[in-house]
Structures are given as structure tokens and as C-alpha cells.
Amino acid sequence: MARWRAFEGADKLAHDLTLRSCTLDILSNLWNDLATSFTATPPSVAAMRLIAALVLGGAIGFEREWHHKSAGLRTHMLISIAAALFALIAFELVALTEATDGADGGARHDILRLIGAVTSGVAFLAAGSIIVTGRLVKGLTTGAGMWLAGAVGLACGSGSIGLAALASALTVIVQWLFRVLEDRIEHKSEREAAEEALMAGTSVERRRSAPHEPTD
Template structure:
């Protein structure tokens, strides 16, 4: 039985260029930061909320980790393995843009969901930053997004003060 479990473990083992604890922390950070933006969207009853933003950010981080691991596969010659991190960014951006476009609704002359689409796109970027190990960039982007989403809403829709009469 140990032979079978060892064989299965070897078969599904990652290339091990990064330890699992580090990869897990990057995924958790991506999920938490995506949740912060998603919470703001959810609190204001927008189409894409908490879970959607968490999943987008988590997926982008996973794609980044996978791509980083794939760049360390041994190749017979240097020409057979082409490493281009911009392809990863393009792929994630295109996939998230597809989801974001689905959140935009045009009805008559009204357009709704553009900010939600943009926040989904940003969640993808935050996931890419987390996956690549740039947690400070991801935290900064999340903080700025929350400030923008909150501050602009306060400027456009200030809370009405109750009448004193």
C-alpha cells in the first residue's frame, strides 16, 4: 500500500519550486483582498458580490502560481520552453473581461454594471499580484479600490440629513 500512495503522491506532486505554505498564503491573500472589494459590492446589492470577487481573485492567483511553476519544468533544449509572463496577464485579463462584460446591462438609454465590471477586472489584477508574490501591490490596489468605491459614492450620493421640523 505505501508503494501506491507514494506513486500517487509523486504523480500529482507539483514541481516544488515554491513551498506549499508560501503558495497557500498567496492564495489566501488573494481571496481576502477579493472579498474586501466583493463585500463593498455585495453591501450595495450589485450583480457581482462577495463570492464572485473572491473567486476571480483566487483564480487569477492560481493561474499565476501555475504559470510560475510551469516556467521551471525541465526542457530538452532552451528553445522548446518559451517563457512569456505577459501571456498570462493577457489570458487572465481577457477571461475576467468576459465575465465583467456579462455584468453590464444596457436597457433603453441606461447602462448599469460598469463599476461592478471594473471591480471584477481589478480583482483579477489583485489575484495576479498575489500570485506573483507582490502582496504589497495587491494590498495597495485593494485599499485604493475601497477608497474609490466608498469616497465617490459619498460624493455622488451624500446621506440626506433628517429634517429638523
């Protein structure tokens, strides 16, 4: 009986090892197929660029989310990663075209067209966040942030992560620091307007209360 149990245990262990080996082989083959499907950018580099676009787009959208704007954190992250993906697709298409048809300038022009299409699409989304009511315009800063998130995504997708990080850092500074300055300037302007209105009202009251001089 003990030998039979030992035999069953060894057989089960061998079966588990075989199953694990087959699973690893399948995963290895899938990874190799995935790696060879990338002709211009290795999978690890593509993943790094997409993650960078996601993080930097989120950094731009965090301020909008903090102030409860219509386009917040998720919107800016999605715009940035979508733009980065379009840039990666453009490089892949160029590599495939050069591999099949040879190196020519047509594929390079296709990259510029694709970037122009992405820019136009992001601008369309940004325009949708702008609301005009009479003389009051709302959403300009949000729209500009969305457009910039698209530019940051394109920079990440093309490999210029340093440039994208610098632009994102400057954007965050503008969003937070200059917002404080704008609030102070607007508060000062409102206070000056209120003081002028108060002085104007006081002047009118004095004129009304002043005795009328007789006229000849």
C-alpha cells in the same frame, strides 16, 4: 486473570501506537510528495498567496455585496483566487520547461500569454455584468471591480502581495468614500433640476394668467 488483562491492554496500546505511526508515515510521505511536486513555489508560499488573493478579492467584493449588486463577495473572491492560481501555474510551467528544455525565452512569453488570457477572461465576465437599457447603463462599477479583482489575484499569485494590498486599499476607498460624494452630487443635481422645473412651471402659469393686451 489480572496478568491477562494487563497483557491485552499492552497489546492494544502497542497496536494503537503502530497504527498512529503508520498514519504519520503516510501523511509525511504525502506531504513530501506534495512538496516536491512544486518546482517553482513552495507549498507554504503558494498557500499564502492564494489566501491573500482570497482575502483581498473579498475586500473588493464586500462593497458590492453590501449594496446587493449582481456580482458580490463570492464572485470577486473566486475571480481573484482563480487569477492567482493561473499565475502560480504559469510559474510552475516555466520551471518545468526550464528543467527539461533549458532556459530560453519561450517560456517567458508563455507567461505573458497566460496573463493576457486571464485578463481577457475576467474582462468577459465583467462585460456580462453590464446592462444597457436605452441611454441607461448599469453595472459599470461592478464590472470594473471584477476586472480589478482579477488583477489583484494575478499580483498575489506572482508574489507582489504588497502591490495587491495597496491596490485593494485604494479600491475600497474609492468604493466607499467616493460613493458618498457621488450620492451628494447626484442629490444636489436632482434638487437643482427640480427647482428649475418648478420655476419654469411657475413662469408658464404666470404667462397664462396674465391679461392679454389688446392689439391694433
